[in-house]
Amino acid sequence: MRLLRAPGVYAPQDDTDLLVEAMHAAAIPAGARVLDIGTGTGALAIAAIRAGAAEVTGVDISRRAVWTARVNAALQRLPLRVKLGNALEVVADERFDLVLSNPPYVPAANACAATGPARAWDAGLDGRQLLDPLCARMVELLAPGGVLLMVHSVLCGVDTTLRQLRDTGLKASVVQRRSIPFGPVMRGRIGFLEQHGLIEPGQRHEELVVIRGDRPERPRGDGGAERAGAR
Numbered sequence: 175m176r177l178l179r180a181p182g183v184y185a186p187q188d189d190t191d192l193l194v195e196a197m198h199a200a201a202i203p204a205g206a207r208v209l210d211i212g213t214g215t216g217a218l219a220i221a222a223i224r225a226g227a228a229e230v231t232g233v234d235i236s237r238r239a240v241w242t243a244r245v246n247a248a249l250q251r252l253p254l255r256v257k258l259g260n261a262l263e264v265v266a267d268e269r270f271d272l273v274l275s276n277p278p279y280v281p282a283a284n285a286c287a288a289t290g291p292a293r294a295w296d297a298g299l300d301g302r303q304l305l306d307p308l309c310a311r312m313v314e315l316l317a318p319g320g321v322l323l324m325v326h327s328v329l330c331g332v333d334t335t336l337r338q339l340r341d342t343g344l345k346a347s348v349v350q351r352r353s354i355p356f357g358p359v360m361r362g363r364i365g366f367l368e369q370h371g372l373i374e375p376g377q378r379h380e381e382l383v384v385i386r387g388d389r390p391e392r393p394r395g396d397g398g399a400e401r402a403g404a405r
Contacts, residue, residue: 177215177246180238184214184294188354189276189325189382194221196323196350196384197274202227206271209233209315211261211308214294216243216254218274223252227272230254233261236293262311269317277304279326280359281372295359299370301330309338313389316344322387323349327380329372339387350384 179185197218202208205228210219213232222230232243232254240258247254257264282296297303305326312322322344326335332348339346356378360367367373373380 177217177220178242178249179215180242182291183236183239183242184212184291186215186217187357188352190217192350192352192382192384193218193274193276193323193325196325196386197222197272198225199349200272200321200323200386202272204228207231207269207317208272208274209261209265209268209270211273211275212239212277212294213243213256214239214276216246216256218276219243219254219256220247220250220252222272222274223247223254231265231268231270232256233259233264235260261315262307266314268315269320270315271317271320273312273315273320273322273324275308275322275324277308277324277326279305279330281329281363281367281370283366297330301327302334305330305335306338309335310342312339312387313342313344316387316389318389319391320389322389323384324387325350325382325384327382329367329380332383332385335385339385344387344389346385346387348383349386351381353379353381355379 202225208222208227208230210232213219213234219230219232234240240256243256278295278297279301280295281301336346
């Protein structure tokens, strides 16, 4: 898929491809409502439309990304809604059957960048500055029976993500893995990553994972209440 990309907008890479693979494996049901958090060029959102989703919303905090995704969807004559802002705020009153997320997850010496291209990858010292709030509130965006597919590096703590999602009531597991060589950003931070014990000396590859979170059809305990009422 050929997409336009404005300067400073995140280019689809291995993590994007891995998330698309996981989405196809999950088999989007006909008529599904899909949310793409951090849509960038709109690559994931457009892939979801092509996979059969009925309504797709892309959200990004970058004005350039919002413009880029809208243009790409228009050029391909696809019905993509794109909104500017934090997904946990701008679509907080909506529920989705599938949420796709490729958030910033690269460990950085400083907090998330406020402006510029680094907003697409910088995520604080442990890479979890945006992962943690997403995990804590993801269940609020999912309809009953809804599915989350989120990609990040193992450097950010896979077990932490799984535990946080499960604490909110989601069933969570790793469904895709891929080892990739460091890109330019990671190569530029090898000293920092080694100093903080995030990689082994000489390590030049990282593993990406896609984590799936499923919201149950019924809240915990409802089944027992129904059985008790039937007696």
